[in-house]
Amino acid sequence: MLSTGATEIGTGAIVTGVTSIAAKELGVPAEDIRLVSADTGDTPYDSGSKGSRSLYGPGNAVLQASREAAKLLREEAAEQLEASPDDIVLEDGSASVRGDPSGPSLPIAKVVQGALNRTGPIVGAGRFKAPAVTLEGSNLEGLFFASLNQATWGCHGVELELDEETGRIQVLRYVAAHDTGPVLNPTGARGQIEGGVVQGLGQALTEVMDVGADGVVRNANFVDYRLPTIVDAPRSIKTVMIESHPAATGPLGVKGVGEPPVILPPAAGGAAIRDLLGAQPMRLPLDAVNVSEFLDTLEAQAVVGHAR
């Protein structure tokens, strides 16, 4: 059983991410692990699924706990297999002796049963706190916290089409590269990046809560608040994951990828507009209204410039 206070919010970071870390360390299939999470009555503390930290923070704690449990498993298996604990390999649900593929092996369940009889249950615990940011020589004022998780750098490129008559933008192709470090789950990570790009393009191009002069939100529904649909999504999103730079403090070198892909689409879109028009609009979102106002501004400047 894996017990963590972390919450699965739909990204897969808990149900597959941290679970696969435990599975790898314990040498058991992930589907054999019962996950209990996000329950203040039954699970240890977690500060929340935020800041791209679910795989990073809880992942580090799970790694530590799993290694502690794996150490107990190896010690018990070493007793039963008459070998050194350092030579015990935990893999495919059983314990065997390294370098002796034809030798005896024990199912993990049998190792656990032996431990129950001999020394006690196999339990490991782990905890983690992200290291504080160092801001040497800086004068800090009014900062409520000073720690950030391991950064995941990124680089996005976009090809888009601008309708000069309406100010509307259509994104044609997109490429998103991220310095992810080792990837535990390529399909999951790609899903996070593709979803993040589409969400980021929504924020770049159409999404804004329209607050009237009376302070009341005027588009409190999904008809008038324009989330991107499949029609708005780029025809292709190419994701590139650079695995060659593992995180110094991430579990098994991994980094979070929940938020990074959402950050760049507005910047990439704005830079593409700049490439088209020679000037960059300074108000988000780049919806038809803001872009057409921007086009008017440029046109007015052009008239003035021409008169000179």
Next chain:
Amino acid sequence: MTWSRTPSRPDAGIKVTGAARYTEDIRHEDLLFAAAVRSPLAAARIIRVGVDAARAADGVHAVLTADDLPDRRWGTLIQDQPIPARDAVRFAGEPIALIAAETAAAARAAAARVELELEPTEPVVGIAAAFKDGAPEVIPGRPNVGPVARVRRGDVDAAFRDATHVVRTRIESGRVYQGYIEPRATLAEPEPDGGIIVTTTSEAPFVVRAGLAALLDLPMSKVVVKVPVLGGGFGGKLHLGLAPLAAVLCQATGRPVRIVATREEDMHACNPRQNSVVALESAVDADGTILARRSRVWLDSGAYAFDTPAIASLATLLATGPYRAPALDLQTWPVYRRTPARPVRHALRPARRWCTPTRRTSPTSPTRSASMPSRFAAATFARGRSRAIRRATQRCRHRGLRGRGHRPHRAMATGERGHVAETRVRDRLRLVDDDGNALGRDRRDERGRHGHALDRRD
């Protein structure tokens, strides 16, 4: 093949078949259904809340206003938000009365019978409005602009004095809704020992436990918070959400109480990404090395402090990078106004990052900026129709039709008109073409006004 190491999603089957049980799906024999009466106004004094008719309605078990509850407030760093509004409302959608009834329909019917007597006051809308001399204080006794979060290093003034170029960027971002598919919901169940079990749509159940324990004056051992399958959050469910509402109704009735927000309620009384104004100045030398940066950021906190002071710290910390600068003066302020606001899948970063590429690519060299408009005049907008169509688009906003406004304009989507641009945003913030050559205005000039322009009609 990378596919072989891909673990399957153990929750995929139940989600695809609809068997997954979200907060709203949890059934309970004695369940009461809750409804909130919410303020239609962004700013008002509460003169009277008439609850007699609602209390007398069929199937109603409790109708609560601030008068029925102790004055305890919640919030991440500053506890300033009441459960139902007390004396005044500070955003449109703020709950004023809470109802628990036998059925959801009975709760809604009773909500319609609550009489609200509100005296409108001046709403403070927009970051600029909060700064105005004589702007009303959103929360009496507290300035509308909160304390600064600031990082300083080196001699910034000297660096700006000696710089070859100074690049200034000022951007504005709007409020963005998280757009999670499952609206917020909470089920609160009483425990025989006086404790409470709360099942809720949360991304941070331990935060909810601490907040509820303080609000209900219970030890944390008597508050259990559980999160079942969750339909997304994107930072919108990091806080107490509807849990305080369900919890006080549960305590008042001694029965399990469930509250589920409609999409409209969720969007009126949610916690969208703060809209912001980000002003960034960089002093650079002749080869483009950054010598110093100044940033000033204003974050719209909404009506209550919530976690905007923490987000202000984050905005300041993020401005220390990603580029090395020997001298820094970075400042962020939370600004209070009449709408709630909180973080979205990376609080503030998109707005901040938006600032970045313009820094290198919009030098304020007078010769360049003067040459741009005339080129524009010569080449752009030959078609007289453009302006008229754009005017129509803009009118849509003024009529409050923003969302629908741009749907009919399909010209671009069908590829009839328009041009294609290619741009890459690199870590070092250069615009480059396919061969890796720097893309500046000069190169663009060589290739005509649209750089990689490509007429889609061909």
